[in-house]
Amino acid sequence: MSSRTIMMIAGEASGDMYGGLLAAALLCRGPVRLVGMGGRKMAEAGVELAYPLADHAIVGWSGVLRSLFLFRRVLMQARRMLEEQRPDALVLLDYPGFNVRLARFAHSRGIPVIYYISPQLWAWNPGRIHEIRRVVDLMLVILPFEPGFYRQAGMEVEFVGHPLLDVIPPGLLGAATPPTRHGEVRLGLLPGSRRGELRHMLPTLLAASRLIVERLPRCRVVAFRAPGLSDADFGRLGDLPVEVCEADYAARARIHYALTASGTATLENALLGVPMCVIYRAGPLNMAIAKALVRIPRIGLVNIVAERDICPEFIQRQAHAQAIADAALPVLSDPARWQEVRRDLDEVRHRLGRPGASHRAADAIVAHLGLPAPSPHLLGSTAP
Template structure:
């Protein structure tokens, strides 16, 4: 009797954060189901977690419609490779992580081939393009959400869903349960090892895609230079994902570090929107958010967006905790002035923002997200007739 092939899972992550979260889930699947074979697209962390990668993040890093069109032939070739691999490796479970442009198309292909689909970190249909909810209902066995309000919204569209908490809590959980403590005045070390009189390092987080960095970094760096001119005791650091070249940041004139190091060292931050705002909030880093995109994309997007803020911190807290500057409203002068109100430990704006971060932490659930996702994945792999969430509470 021929033994049944070891179960195969394909994990699809299109950005640095997805690579990190996908690696955590891969490790948990391997721990619970050692015989599983893992394939995917992602980055170095998924590599290290034992995922056999067929494409890297640099092949997927795009922003805006014109850039997508330019690289469309390459994307189509990659999709064909993945569909073939679904067949040649008998992939039983497709596990997409966010990145809906590619992952929703692959979910459709997997579903048509009779494979199970577990979507982790749901596309943000609550912000725009609610039609994606119908695709999730049609093409996914289950959708796992990481923001507290998403599960109820998707359930209204008939999507089988479950809130698993936010994966960032796994990395930022502190024994006392509070927002992570920041370096206190006088305790810091400036870039290059030079002691800082204040310990105040300002982090700049312009994004994880090359196009985002080119769009956001010039104005972020100009705001930093304005602050540096008024506060000689400040130091600055730019968060650079490992798949983007150092040369992309050279003109800014500030040193770079990985996002986690930059987060840990920052007293305050100027950041693009996105998941990074939750990371900073959970680490207790007060922030100002700025975002720009191409004028065509902005004109389309502003007509589609259905939420009062693009900042996840504000949406989770249901309050304007963090100031945001969008498109033409993002200027170096405005961003620098908003950051200036957060520089001093006892500043009212800083203390009020930190209180808002506590609300965010409480609403994001409990640590252990990767374990819960792996439980869903294994339940779908081992129980072909399963349609609903595992009996164990999530």
Template sequence: MHRKVMIIAGEASGDARAAGLVRAVKRQRPDIRFFGIGGDQLRAEGVDTLVDSRVMAVVGLFEVLAHFPTIYGALQLMRRKLREERPDLLILVDYPDFNLRLAKTAKELGIKVLYYISPQIWAWRQERVHRIRELVDHMAVVFPFEEPFYRNAGVPVTFVGHPLVEEVHSSFDHIGACRAFGLDPARKVLGLFPGSRRSEIKRLLPVLLDAAAQLHTKHPDLQFILPRASTLSEADLAPHFAGRNVPVTVVPGRAYDVMAACDAIVSASGTATLEIALMRTPLVVIYKIAPLSYRIMSRMVKVNHIALCNIVAGARIAPELIQHDAKADRIADEAESLLYDTMRNAQMRERLSLVREKLGAAGASDNVARVVLQMLDIPTPR
């Protein structure tokens, strides 16, 4: 009997993690059918994506409200598919507010639920762990500090390692990467990483480009490069370049090769900060959401850092410019220091090695695939 699995990846980073999981499962059981929500990477693995993740990717309380009809429509469709298809397993990847609602439907139908890539409940709204205990059969977590958190709360959990450890690499060195994108390796390169969600682009790309304009005026030889996430189109970026005379090389995808080309990067907070850290490229992290969203969320946050690379390291390795501090002149100053202060650049590269150490060995996709097969009652090789 062919097994059916619904998988939900509502954002670009989740699409990549989910694709690695599906690939690892299909190496052992190519007959398993996957369907659900995802993007280009899940589709490339043969997953039937009933909703494209790019319409789901928003951040901030009020930004989510603005997209509520689209997101609610996707939730209702997935609930209906759970009832009609009765998959053998529901796999949820991050995206907690949506996914926990879907988990409730699965629980009512007696469908097993695996949650891969935990919500950051250790950072804020920790009370959600009680809901997870009620709705989720197993957590597959990617940070070592998450395992004791869930175990102490009575939630079945496996630390599978972080998939980025095996995924983050470039086939180029710095010089080769520069040449691949038509950049001069003898001149400094600054990466602009505004995020993968349209709401992030709206808030962060204008201020990034204003900072780039200031730097371009002061350092005419400085080169700029921006990787466009798979969840975004050219049309999402184009309006923000209008009227700004800054020469930026925009590259569809290929984020890791772009990181290799950069002497420093200014990045939106999120998974990208972890990826950049694993590439050991010095970075400045910026974070900005709707003012009221920020006031509410800042009261709930339980961690000392907002950037994942700093949270994993347990130290403020990368500077963080949050909300009103994420201004063009502050961004330009921090980026300029990282680009032209050779000692600071080298010291940050050295300290970023700590992130890889903390995340442990490779093999996350195979480890979580083993959990999937066990939950499907399929024997796995030892």
């Protein structure tokens, strides 16, 4: 394969993680130069970063309003990169507020645009798909219902599976085990990955945990600290004994139930086999905008993929301690009920595909650009 240049853009930690996996898979396929904007994972994989965009992720609609100047400045820098580098393709990872604008510019310059980790238009703005169709040449999606959404609009789309299956070690997929009737039960708190989320979520999760421990004294509470957060960010935990630890998958697979902030963590729990409830709390501005824009009845990705409510959801005022505790206690105290939820989570895991999403995405990019398939010796043992 002759040397080509691919520009990659990721603006959030999850996009950076998936971008790093994709970059490694692309570099396995022959001589290619990767440039763009992202974060540490992409840089470590071999992407030449012009700006650490993923290190300055904008959180929530209020964050967008506060960061408009930075947003515009970095967008202009990305446009200059496209003009100067003239890459063979632009690969975008989620981050639609920024990336759709950049896609429009790339399309106007005749640069093929491939979107990996598609924007969740089906949730908040289905009408925008017509703009996406005009400027995106290939959509690589990771959720099983997304191909139908994009094909209906006449787009070229391919389901590659979810890259979380490449992130979570195979031995931990479905590794969670049920609680016993008289042994210790472990309750996990996943209050989010950013300080703003922590501020809105943690007090409610702690209050719910206290009610659960009062009813189930053999319950041990573990709060998982996302990368970039410190023990100090958790502040005073009160009189409730709470262990704060890093959010590694092995530790999470040992819990029996999780109180989880809405987001990717719900799919991680599903892949580990951990029952949960899904909680969303935000500031007044973010909540008002979300109510005006969101067009689907569910917020938890685990329930969206299942296409039914397998894990209880609590949003804003509904997310009070007693309601959350009442949802968790029957599952924590009854192994048979736990197994029922676990079977539903296993169905979600199977719907998300099989490991190898990053390599399938790389193959699709290579094929779309009309490049020859790589020799097997280049892929080694890394391909699925």
